[in-house]
Amino acid sequence: MSYQIAVLAGDGIGPEVMAEARKVLSAVEERFELAIEYSEYDIGGAAIDNHGCPLPDVTLKGCEAADAILFGSVGGPKWEHLPPNDQPERGALLPLRGHFELFCNMRPAKLHSGLEHMSPLRSDISSKGFDVLCVRELTGGIYFGKPKGRQGEGESEEAFDTMRYSRKEIRRIAKIAFEAAQGRRKKVTSVDKANVLACSVLWREVVEEVAKDFPDVELEHIYIDNATMQLLRRPNEFDVMLCSNLFGDIISDEIAMLTGSMGLLSSVSLNSKGFGLYEPAGGSAPDIAGQGIANPVAQILSAALLLRHSLKLEEAAAAIEAAVGKALSDGYLTGELLPADERVNAKTTSQMGDYIAQVI
Amino acid sequence: MSYQIAVLAGDGIGPEVMAEARKVLSAVEERFELAIEYSEYDIGGAAIDNHGCPLPDVTLKGCEAADAILFGSVGGPKWEHLPPNDQPERGALLPLRGHFELFCNMRPAKLHSGLEHMSPLRSDISSKGFDVLCVRELTGGIYFGKPKGRQGEGESEEAFDTMRYSRKEIRRIAKIAFEAAQGRRKKVTSVDKANVLACSVLWREVVEEVAKDFPDVELEHIYIDNATMQLLRRPNEFDVMLCSNLFGDIISDEIAMLTGSMGLLSSVSLNSKGFGLYEPAGGSAPDIAGQGIANPVAQILSAALLLRHSLKLEEAAAAIEAAVGKALSDGYLTGELLPADERVNAKTTSQMGDYIAQVI
Numbered sequence: 021m022s023y024q025i026a027v028l029a030g031d032g033i034g035p036e037v038m039a040e041a042r043k044v045l046s047a048v049e050e051r052f053e054l055a056i057e058y059s060e061y062d063i064g065g066a067a068i069d070n071h072g073c074p075l076p077d078v079t080l081k082g083c084e085a086a087d088a089i090l091f092g093s094v095g096g097p098k099w100e101h102l103p104p105n106d107q108p109e110r111g112a113l114l115p116l117r118g119h120f121e122l123f124c125n126m127r128p129a130k131l132h133s134g135l136e137h138m139s140p141l142r143s144d145i146s147s148k149g150f151d152v153l154c155v156r157e158l159t160g161g162i163y164f165g166k167p168k169g170r171q172g173e174g175e176s177e178e179a180f181d182t183m184r185y186s187r188k189e190i191r192r193i194a195k196i197a198f199e200a201a202q203g204r205r206k207k208v209t210s211v212d213k214a215n216v217l218a219c220s221v222l223w224r225e226v227v228e229e230v231a232k233d234f235p236d237v238e239l240e241h242i243y244i245d246n247a248t249m250q251l252l253r254r255p256n257e258f259d260v261m262l263c264s265n266l267f268g269d270i271i272s273d274e275i276a277m278l279t280g281s282m283g284l285l286s287s288v289s290l291n292s293k294g295f296g297l298y299e300p301a302g303g304s305a306p307d308i309a310g311q312g313i314a315n316p317v318a319q320i321l322s323a324a325l326l327l328r329h330s331l332k333l334e335e336a337a338a339a340i341e342a343a344v345g346k347a348l349s350d351g352y353l354t355g356e357l358l359p360a361d362e363r364v365n366a367k368t369t370s371q372m373g374d375y376i377a378q379v380i
Numbered sequence: 381m382s383y384q385i386a387v388l389a390g391d392g393i394g395p396e397v398m399a400e401a402r403k404v405l406s407a408v409e410e411r412f413e414l415a416i417e418y419s420e421y422d423i424g425g426a427a428i429d430n431h432g433c434p435l436p437d438v439t440l441k442g443c444e445a446a447d448a449i450l451f452g453s454v455g456g457p458k459w460e461h462l463p464p465n466d467q468p469e470r471g472a473l474l475p476l477r478g479h480f481e482l483f484c485n486m487r488p489a490k491l492h493s494g495l496e497h498m499s500p501l502r503s504d505i506s507s508k509g510f511d512v513l514c515v516r517e518l519t520g521g522i523y524f525g526k527p528k529g530r531q532g533e534g535e536s537e538e539a540f541d542t543m544r545y546s547r548k549e550i551r552r553i554a555k556i557a558f559e560a561a562q563g564r565r566k567k568v569t570s571v572d573k574a575n576v577l578a579c580s581v582l583w584r585e586v587v588e589e590v591a592k593d594f595p596d597v598e599l600e601h602i603y604i605d606n607a608t609m610q611l612l613r614r615p616n617e618f619d620v621m622l623c624s625n626l627f628g629d630i631i632s633d634e635i636a637m638l639t640g641s642m643g644l645l646s647s648v649s650l651n652s653k654g655f656g657l658y659e660p661a662g663g664s665a666p667d668i669a670g671q672g673i674a675n676p677v678a679q680i681l682s683a684a685l686l687l688r689h690s691l692k693l694e695e696a697a698a699a700i701e702a703a704v705g706k707a708l709s710d711g712y713l714t715g716e717l718l719p720a721d722e723r724v725n726a727k728t729t730s731q732m733g734d735y736i737a738q739v740i
């Protein structure tokens with residue numbers, strides 16, 4: 021069995037942390053006698069510089085030929101003056117999601133024991149820990165809904181976006197949330213704004229229908245404004261949060277920040293055939309790029325998720341996760357995870373990768 | 381000079397806390413020799429019970445005849461089975477905002493010194509304090525944009541909402557944010573999702589234009605997902621946050637929760653003529669209604685804001701705020717603001733009102 025991975029390292033810290041993920045993948049290939057082929061393509065700002073657009077055809081074709089995409093991160097100050105449509109984030113990520121119909125985005129966020137002090141929450145709240153999986157619809161809603169544009173003149177000129185969801189779209193993402201909850205703490209919290217949005221009223225209806233097929237899973241509904249609040253008071257009471265595209269964007273970032281260790285979080289975006297894009301939760305962090313201090317763990321864990329979800333190599337995925345777990349509990353930490361007075365013991369990007377690869 | 385206030389106490393704790401606001405207003409009338417007339421009207425669930433709809437005509441007419449609306453809170457489990465359009469929150473608040481074109485919503489949230497421990501944030505973050513004013517556009521965007529509805533059959537049935545903003549709408553709310561910033565720490569953070577939404581691209585353009593007339597105010601733009609995160613790490617770095625309707629809903633609630641003392645926060649919704657609706661930030665809190673333990677401070681501060689913004693009675697408004705400040709610093713606190721082991725010293729709803737009225 022041979023596998024094809026399209027590697028899109030991107031901008032900022034992307035290439036640095038990707039190099040460590042590749043190290044770890046090599047170790048896994050050796051141990052499990054796998055044959056993985058990697059093809060590297062430009063994406064984001066790098067692609068703008070080399071090809072004049074953030075998602076060149078050659079990159080798209082390369083991704084089509086692969087079994088999965090390992091994505092780094094895109095964007096940076098160099099490309100911020102460009103019109104929104106041509107910028108790295110919008111011009112690369114959104115079309116990739118749309119082209120491959122990656123409708124299902126899963127962003128797990130767990131407060132690691134031993135790293136509770138990283139959370140911006142009060143210690144009596146963070147000491148209870150939390151482990152939330154945000155299941156976000158990724159190819160519908162107000163991101164892709166038509167019509168979207170501008171009309172009119174002068175002060176009456178107006179812009180418009182359309183939020184749009186069909187029963188089908190809601191049902192397929194809701195099912196995934198309930199299935200995920202069955203393998204976890206059996207609770208789904210569906211986030212909406214049903215007191216204002218027609219889309220949310222339909223969302224609630226369909227989620228209720230889907231819930232009937234999962235009698236062992238508890239379902240609750242919460243308004244987006246209230247969700248933002250309750251996550252601050254009692255994050256430990258949430259298990260799976262099911263969200264539309266826009267609300268999932270907001271909620272998943274809030275939860276990620278609540279862990280205080282974004283450098284450990286990765287995310288999966290899947291289509292109905294199991295093809296997926298795997299990426300760290302943090303951005304391209306241009307401020308620390310090139311210094312060798314970025315945390316490669318999120319990128320390494322993205323590789324583990326890729327092995328699990330797209331290549332169905334559960335054992336290899338688990339081996340990476342175990343190695344990362346060992347590194348963290350052995351105190352192998354990059355600077356941002358250490359208190360200021362312990363930063364002298366910080367590991368570099370490549371020391372982290374070496375250690376994790378060696379454990380494997 | 382005689383003034384007319386329409387009093388809409390509503391449901392849950394609404395009537396209890398409104399009684400205390402009335403006490404305090406009486407004390408102010410006496411001290412400043414004012415003649416204020418009050419007319420009470422049913423709203424929300426109470427109006428559904430008595431008139432069959434959440435915003436009866438008589439209530440709307442009464443509000444039209446008044447100089448301002450003092451609003452309590454609406455909603456509760458009794459009315460949750462109703463279709464969304466008929467529920468108290470949606471059926472009362474949204475039409476009131478629309479009818480009177482209350483486009484400008486201001487929600488101040490300050491971490492009171494001495495109450496830092498109430499914040500769900502880590503103590504090294506909350507100890508720095510914060511004082512944020514959320515300026516939210518309240519009659520546009522995806523709340524009121526047309527078309528909104530459903531079409532199609534079976535699994536293809538879809539729902540849609542339209543986010544829509546004109547230059548005019550953006551300009552008038554942006555101006556208010558910059559004016560407010562001039563009287564504060566001179567910084568406006570405009571919240572959008574310009575990497576995805578056409579409305580946000582126009583929003584950014586117009587906000588930049590408005591900024592030119594306020595060279596003394598610093599302007600920064602932030603994406604809604606990033607705003608949700610940065611508020612957790614460094615709330616003290618924000619001054620005025622300028623938001624569209626939906627983003628303001630989310631951001632203002634997040635900031636309110638970050639103070640940890642929602643019972644102290646109130647909000648103003650104004651139209652271009654200075655007519656306004658004044659309400660506490662918290663909801664109707666049906667779980668504690670009728671027990672005499674609800675915190676009336678937010679409702680009392682709503683009355684102060686009404687005196688200031690709609691009746692232009694600055695001295696009277698300041699007197700209420702000073703009296704509230706004195707009550708809090710004298711340790712006059714309701715139970716939810718006290719640590720569990722000090723709750724025996726909690727003041728009741730009416731003790732709080734009495735004390736504040738007496739200080740005046």
Ligand SMILES: CC(C)[C@H](C(=O)O)[C@@H](O)C(=O)O
Nearest residue numbers: 109110113114269575576605
């Ligand atoms: C870059 C941006 C378009 C994107 C989104 O909003 O989906 C990002 O915030 C994310 O969450 O992956």
Ligand SMILES: CC(C)[C@H](C(=O)O)[C@@H](O)C(=O)O
Nearest residue numbers: 215216245469470473474629
């Ligand atoms: C009740 C609801 C419609 C309302 C809103 O979303 O505006 C509320 O959340 C608020 O913020 O005043």
